[in-house]
Each structure stands twice: as structure tokens, then as C-alpha cells.
Amino acid sequence: MSLKAKIKAGAESLGFVAIGFTSVEPVPGLQRFKGWIDAGRHAGMAYLASQRSLETRSDPRKLLPSCRTVISLLSAYPPPRDRGSEPLPGSGRIAAYALQSDYHDVLTRRLEKLVELIAEMAGRQVETYACVDSSPILEKGYAQQAGLGWIGRNSLLYNPEYGSWTNLSELLIDLEVDPDLPFEVDGCGECQLCVRACPTQAIMPDRTIDARRCLSYLTIENRGVIPVEFRKAMGNRVFGCDQCQSVCPVNKKTRVKTREPVIEDFPDLAESISLSEEEYKLKYRHTPVWRTKFAGFRRNIAIAMGNSGQKRFIPLLEKALTDSPDPVVADAIAWALKELI
Numbered sequence: 001m002s003l004k005a006k007i008k009a010g011a012e013s014l015g016f017v018a019i020g021f022t023s024v025e026p027v028p029g030l031q032r033f034k035g036w037i038d039a040g041r042h043a044g045m046a047y048l049a050s051q052r053s054l055e056t057r058s059d060p061r062k063l064l065p066s067c068r069t070v071i072s073l074l075s076a077y078p079p080p081r082d083r084g085s086e087p088l089p090g091s092g093r094i095a096a097y098a099l100q101s102d103y104h105d106v107l108t109r110r111l112e113k114l115v116e117l118i119a120e121m122a123g124r125q126v127e128t129y130a131c132v133d134s135s136p137i138l139e140k141g142y143a144q145q146a147g148l149g150w151i152g153r154n155s156l157l158y159n160p161e162y163g164s165w166t167n168l169s170e171l172l173i174d175l176e177v178d179p180d181l182p183f184e185v186d187g188c189g190e191c192q193l194c195v196r197a198c199p200t201q202a203i204m205p206d207r208t209i210d211a212r213r214c215l216s217y218l219t220i221e222n223r224g225v226i227p228v229e230f231r232k233a234m235g236n237r238v239f240g241c242d243q244c245q246s247v248c249p250v251n252k253k254t255r256v257k258t259r260e261p262v263i264e265d266f267p268d269l270a271e272s273i274s275l276s277e278e279e280y281k282l283k284y285r286h287t288p289v290w291r292t293k294f295a296g297f298r299r300n301i302a303i304a305m306g307n308s309g310q311k312r313f314i315p316l317l318e319k320a321l322t323d324s325p326d327p328v329v330a331d332a333i334a335w336a337l338k339e340l341i
């Protein structure tokens with residue numbers, strides 16, 4: 001068995017569902033990334049626009065000078081559960097990827113184990129750099145170049161078998177491994193379903209997302225107020241948004257089976273607004289929902305309550321307002337009360 005085949009088998013044994021190899025040479029996508037930054041579509045994620053971010057994206061050898069190969073790895077997560085009917089009135093909705101244990105921790109551990117396996121296979125120590133999600137590399141470009149899929153109109157990587165219900169990670173490594181063929185087919189064809197379904201028109205014609213309009217960014221990374229013009233569109237989303245993925249025909253045929261989430265996908269809003277910071281921490285610390293922090297979570301819950309039409313939430317919101325020194329949360333609660341009164 002070749003070293004490449006052994007690495008693939010080792011990665012699969014650790015739970016990665018698709019693995020591809022490409023050389024460390026720059027991949028297409030840098031100009032699109034720079035254009036996205038220049039247009040301000042990265043919103044408050046200033047770290048993406050730093051000199052370092054642009055340098056490492058143009059050449060990953062800035063992260064690992066001895067790098068010869070980029071290994072792209074996909075991990076799959078279950079799509080949102082099909083409840084057969086709308087969730088109970090008065091519940092929120094959490095994006096599917098966030099219902100499992102925090103993928104940063106899971107994937108970092110998996111990559112560490114993979115490095116050990118590769119060192120055994122190669123018969124020497126290997127120099128590596130592990131990238132999970134926020135690392136400054138054009139990860140979708142490398143994944144496409146490594147044959148794992150195409151970049152869909154909603155900017156996500158689509159794999160023919162697993163759709164976009166995946167997390168990407170990369171291992172930069174100092175071994176030279178035969179590259180795979182790039183994925184050349186555009187699986188989107190003439191389809192525009194995600195563009196039409198996006199509740200805030202955040203999907204741009206060049207297959208990028210305007211984060212300033214995207215509910216996923218606004219409810220997670222954004223630490224400030226959510227602009228009033230997008231609050232109605234949030235509906236009951238309290239963490240992230242699966243809309244553009246849920247309508248995608250490719251995603252309807254994926255292989256990942258439903259498995260029990262580690263947190264509830266439709267949390268009760270009344271219970272959620274009443275959580276203390278300690279209770280929030282206990283419940284969400286080891287899931288991606290921790291990312292939005294306590295204030296962001298309460299802000300999102302308050303807006304979902306405002307969108308619920310449920311007057312029974314008014315006393316809970318009034319109590320939360322007196323308990324909330326955070327101006328961002330107070331602003332969301334005041335808005336929700338106005339919607340309900």
C-alpha cells in the first residue's frame with residue numbers, strides 16, 4: 001500500500017469521511033477573497049483583513065516553511081432533524097453543526113492522532129501545521145483542488161456524498177505526496193435555490209456571503225447589536241442559520257444519518273432567557289454555542305421572543321431587562337417588548 005493510501009486509511013479510521021491531497025502551491029480564490037475584504041463583507045472580523053491573513057492565504061508556507069503537501073479532510077455532521085412539522089411555538093432553533101460537541105476540539109484531537117499515525121507510517125518525525133476552521137488558509141480552495149468538491153453558490157464546500165453538512169480541516173505536512181485531481185464540475189449548474197431562500201439576501205453573485213447581512217455571522221460572531229432591519233428575518237434562529245443549506249437539492253441526498261444531538265435543537269425560549277451565566281456555561285461550554293457568549297445568546301433569545309408573537313414572554317423579558325446591564329442585551333429586550341406589547 002502506498003504512503004498516500006495508508007494516510008487515507010488512517011484518516012478514515014479516525015472518523016474523517018473524505019481526504020484529498022494537493023501540493024502547497026497557491027490555489028485559485030485569493031482574488032475573490034481580497035475583493036470580499038475590500039468590499040467590507042467580512043463585517044467585524046477584522047482579523048481576516050490583516051497583513052498576516054493575506055500573506056498566509058497566498059502561501060501556506062508562511063505557516064509551515066517546510067510544507068510540501070496540504071491534506072484536506074472532511075468530517076460530516078448530521079443535517080437538521082426533520083421534525084415533520086414546525087417546532088413548538090415558543091422555541092428557538094440552533095444550527096445543525098452546533099448541536100454536537102465543539103468541532104474545534106474534536107478535530108484538533110483527530111489531527112493530532114493523524115500526525116502520530118503518519119509519523120509511524122513515514123518512519124520519522126514529521127513537521128506539520130494543523131488548521132481547523134479559523135486558520136488563515138484558503139481552505140475551500142485547497143479542498144476543491146484536492147478533489148473533495150466544489151464551492152457552491154452559498155460559498156460553502158459541497159461534497160457529492162456529504163453535501164455541505166461537513167467541517168473542513170487541513171494538515172500541512174513536510175512530506176511530498178502525489179496530489180489528487182481537482183474537482184472540476186460545478187454541481188450547482190443553473191440552480192439558484194439558496195440565493196432565493198436566503199432571508200436577508202446575503203448571497204453575492206460571486207459565491208461569497210456578505211457577512212454584514214448573514215444571520216449566521218450576526219447571531220454568532222457579531223458581538224454588537226443586530227441591525228433592526230434583520231431582526232424579523234431571524235425568526236426563531238438563536239444560533240446560526242441553516243436556510244441556504246436546507247433548501248439545497250444536493251444536501252437532500254447526503255449520506256450522513258441523523259444522530260442524537262448533545263444539546264436540544266429547538267430550545268425553549270422561556271427557559272433559555274432565564275438561564276444564569278453559570279447555567280449557560282454548564283449547558284453550552286463544550287458546544288459551538290459557547291462561541292456567541294452569554295450576552296450574545298441572551299440577545300438572540302430576546303429577539304426570537306420578540307418574533308414569537310407570544311405575550312406570555314412579556315414578564316420574562318421585563319425581568320430580564322432589569323437583570324441585564326449589557327447594553328446590547330438591553331437593546332434586544334427593549335425591541336422584543338415593543339414587538340409584543
Ligand code: SF4
Binds near residue numbers: 214
Ligand atoms: S446562513 Fe442564512 S443568512 Fe447566511 S447566507 Fe445562508 S441563508 Fe443567508
Ligand code: SF4
Binds near residue numbers: 154187188194249
Ligand atoms: S441550492 Fe443550488 S445553487 Fe445553492 S449551493 Fe445548492 S445546488 Fe448550488
